[in-house]
Amino acid sequence: MTLASQPDSKPASGVATPANAAAVKPPKQSIHGRITRMFSSAAKSKEGEKAGAGKSESLKSGKPDGQIEKANSDSDSSGASFTQSAPKPRMVRRESKANGYPRQEDKALQRFEILPAGGHAHHLKSAKRQEKLSDMLRDLLGGGRKRDEHDPDRLSLVSNWADQLRSEKDKLAPEKKGGPNATASLVEKYGKCQEVIGRGAFGIVRISHKVDPKNGHAEQLYAVKEFRRKPQESDKKYKKRLTSEFCISSSLSHPNVIRTLDLLTDAKGDYCEVMEFCAGGDLYSLILSVGHLEVAEADCYFKQLMRGVDYMHDMGVAHRDLKPENLLLTTHGALKITDFGNGECFRMAWESEAHLTGGLCGSAPYIAPEEYTEKEFDPRAVDIWATGVIYMAMRTGRHLWRVAKRDEDEFFEKYLEGRKDEDGYPPIETLKRVSYPTSSLASRNTNGPCKARCRNVIYSILDPNPTRRITAGQVLKSEWGRDIVLCKAGEEGL
Numbered sequence: 001m002t003l004a005s006q007p008d009s010k011p012a013s014g015v016a017t018p019a020n021a022a023a024v025k026p027p028k029q030s031i032h033g034r035i036t037r038m039f040s041s042a043a044k045s046k047e048g049e050k051a052g053a054g055k056s057e058s059l060k061s062g063k064p065d066g067q068i069e070k071a072n073s074d075s076d077s078s079g080a081s082f083t084q085s086a087p088k089p090r091m092v093r094r095e096s097k098a099n100g101y102p103r104q105e106d107k108a109l110q111r112f113e114i115l116p117a118g119g120h121a122h123h124l125k126s127a128k129r130q131e132k133l134s135d136m137l138r139d140l141l142g143g144g145r146k147r148d149e150h151d152p153d154r155l156s157l158v159s160n161w162a163d164q165l166r167s168e169k170d171k172l173a174p175e176k177k178g179g180p181n182a183t184a185s186l187v188e189k190y191g192k193c194q195e196v197i198g199r200g201a202f203g204i205v206r207i208s209h210k211v212d213p214k215n216g217h218a219e220q221l222y223a224v225k226e227f228r229r230k231p232q233e234s235d236k237k238y239k240k241r242l243t244s245e246f247c248i249s250s251s252l253s254h255p256n257v258i259r260t261l262d263l264l265t266d267a268k269g270d271y272c273e274v275m276e277f278c279a280g281g282d283l284y285s286l287i288l289s290v291g292h293l294e295v296a297e298a299d300c301y302f303k304q305l306m307r308g309v310d311y312m313h314d315m316g317v318a319h320r321d322l323k324p325e326n327l328l329l330t331t332h333g334a335l336k337i338t339d340f341g342n343g344e345c346f347r348m349a350w351e352s353e354a355h356l357t358g359g360l361c362g363s364a365p366y367i368a369p370e371e372y373t374e375k376e377f378d379p380r381a382v383d384i385w386a387t388g389v390i391y392m393a394m395r396t397g398r399h400l401w402r403v404a405k406r407d408e409d410e411f412f413e414k415y416l417e418g419r420k421d422e423d424g425y426p427p428i429e430t431l432k433r434v435s436y437p438t439s440s441l442a443s444r445n446t447n448g449p450c451k452a453r454c455r456n457v458i459y460s461i462l463d464p465n466p467t468r469r470i471t472a473g474q475v476l477k478s479e480w481g482r483d484i485v486l487c488k489a490g491e492e493g494l
Contacts, residue, residue, distance in 0.1 A: 111290070112297040112333075120296055120487055122333025124280035186264050190222045190274050202228045207277060221277040222261070226270060241341075242271050248317055249275075249340040255493025256308030258328060258338040278336055280329030283394070287324060292397035295432075296485065301327075302391045303481065304335040304490040309383055310472035312337070316347035316354075318379030321362045322386035324393060332489035346379050354378060365389060369404040369412075370466045381466035384475075388461035392427065400427060404464075416464065428458050453480035 113121045186193075191210025198205035204226045212218040227242045242263070249260040262274040280286075283301065287293065293301070305327065312319060319326075321342040328336045342361045346354045356376035360367065368385035370377045385404075392400055401411035418425030431454060457480050460470040475481050488494070 112294050114296065119485055120300065122280075122297070122300075122329075122331075122487060122489065124286070124329055124331045124333060186266065186272065189262065189264075190224065191220070193224050193226075193272075197223070202230055204228075208274070221279070223275045223277045225273040225275065226266075227273070228270070239271075242273070245340050245343065246273055248343045248345065249273075249338075252312065252315060252317065254308055254311040255491065256304045256335055256337060257311065258336045275338070276336075278328035278330050278334075280331045280333070282325055283327040283329060283335065283390075284324035286329065287394060287397055293394045295395070298391065298394035299484045300333065300487055300490055301335050301394060302387070303476070303484045303486050305337070305387055305390065306472050306475050306481065308335070308337045309387060310476060313380050313383070313472055316345050316349070316351075317343055318346050318357070319343050319383050320357075320379055321366075322383055322390065323363050323366050324390060325363075327390070330489060330494060332494050333487050334489040334493050336493065344379065354380065362386070364403045365399040365401065367404060368466065369406075369464050372405050378466060380471065381469045384461055384469055384472060385466075387472075387475075388458055391458065391461075395431065396427060415462075419459065419464075424455075424459075428455055428462075431455055431458070453478065453483075457481070 111123050113123065115121060189210075190208045193206040193208045195207050196204055197207055206224050206226065208222040208224045210220045210222070212220050227238075229238045233241075246260065246263045249258065250263075253259070258278070259276040260273065261276070264272050264274065266272060292298075305322075309319070309322070317340075319337065319340065319342070321339065322337070326337065326339045328338050330336070344357060346357060357379045358374075358376045360371050362371075362382075366386040366389050368377075368382045371382060389399065392398075400415060401409045403409045404412050406413050406416060415425050418428075423429065457470070457475055457478050460468070461475065463469045470478075
């Protein structure tokens with residue numbers, strides 16, 4: 001699809017200008033012009049700094065352009081159980097009138113904190129978040145309000161989460177009492193499997209508790225994924241599926257990719273994959289519980305995600321099922337990509353060219369449009385598309401569409417039309433920036449170039465033409481990507 005050039009438009013902020021100001025209003029470049037200039041400027045910059053560009057951020061949650069739905073998938077994530085009995089948390093979102101950031105006296109109540117000296121910190125507690133989700137779920141399941149087909153909230157985050165749980169209730173893998181049929185090696189190495197923290201159609205994830213050999217009063221925690229056979233799946237295909245996932249995930253070593261430790265069998269011959277445990281839960285439940293994330297908070301997670309994707313692609317691996325449910329968090333805010341059940345190697349170590357792939361997999365709102373129209377496509381571009389949908393979900397608490405098919409989804413059609421319109425696509429155009437409370441960052445023009453840099457990168461990530469879609473490396477090297485402040489935990493995977 002070509003992007004039409006347009007002469008003028010309203011300011012990106014959405015504030016109408018007086019009629020007599022039209023004569024002096026500077027022309028607004030089309031999306032195509034902005035993106036073209038973005039990359040041509042990058043080629044002229046010194047030492048390759050300032051590559052790609054992007055536009056800024058904080059999306060107003062006024063119009064629903066599709067909202068997060070927990071899409072069907074065979075994969076399993078390590079999201080925490082919704083039946084924990086932790087005390088109900090106080091979800092406080094107080095902001096200072098001066099700069100839009102939390103007051104110093106509210107620090108103890110904030111999941112995300114901007115530090116006075118620069119940078120930020122995350123404070124996540126999955127157990128308390130799941131208690132809130134349990135209350136939300138009870139309210140929803142007890143209400144039973146029917147939604148009209150044209151109800152703008154029919155794709156709301158919470159409603160679709162409840163609908164998904166209803167529809168998949170009988171499809172989830174059955175739970176074994178007491179966990180897997182433990183073998184001596186499983187218990188000796190990683191302790192006893194106890195509470196369930198995630199469940200899918202073909203597997204269950206539990207926490208394994210082992211006494212710390214160096215400190216008898218402490219324990220080491222691991223996430224143990226118990227694989228289940230698919231219906232009519234032969235023993236040979238079952239073993240090939242799970243060993244393939246293990247071989248891919250265990251070969252990766254990066255702060256923003258989950259660390260896979262071992263693959264064992266229990267007493268009945270079922271396979272168990274042992275991974276590091278992330279006590280902060282998953283990104284999906286975080287978005288679900290708070291509505292949408294703060295700008296700097298979402299940016300930090302997005303940069304961690306792009307770092308992990310860039311590393312995977314450099315290693316010749318594509319994930320092919322990126323979504324918030326498959327992004328785990330530590331309590332300090334480190335993001336880790338998990339669940340490589342749909343992953344594949346598109347380039348071997350001795351090869352220089354990537355192999356194209358085919359077939360439809362993943363969760364509907366995150367699937368790239370070429371997967372529906374092309375027999376073969378680049379799996380790297382598919383991953384990049386999903387990251388753009390994830391970023392917009394973090395910023396707005398919504399999906400932009402249900403499925404990226406023009407003839408089947410009115411929201412996706414609006415996006416394609418918005419890309420050609422002089423005013424752009426509203427959910428992306430209305431993204432805003434806020435300044436960090438430091439002298440260097442606060443002095444920036446938060447409504448001008450910084451906003452444009454973020455916006456242009458998002459348009460480039462969500463380009464329906466995969467040959468024009470930018471790479472993870474280009475996102476990280478863009479001015480917006482370089483300006484995003486990464487927390488220490490995210491940088492080191494703590």
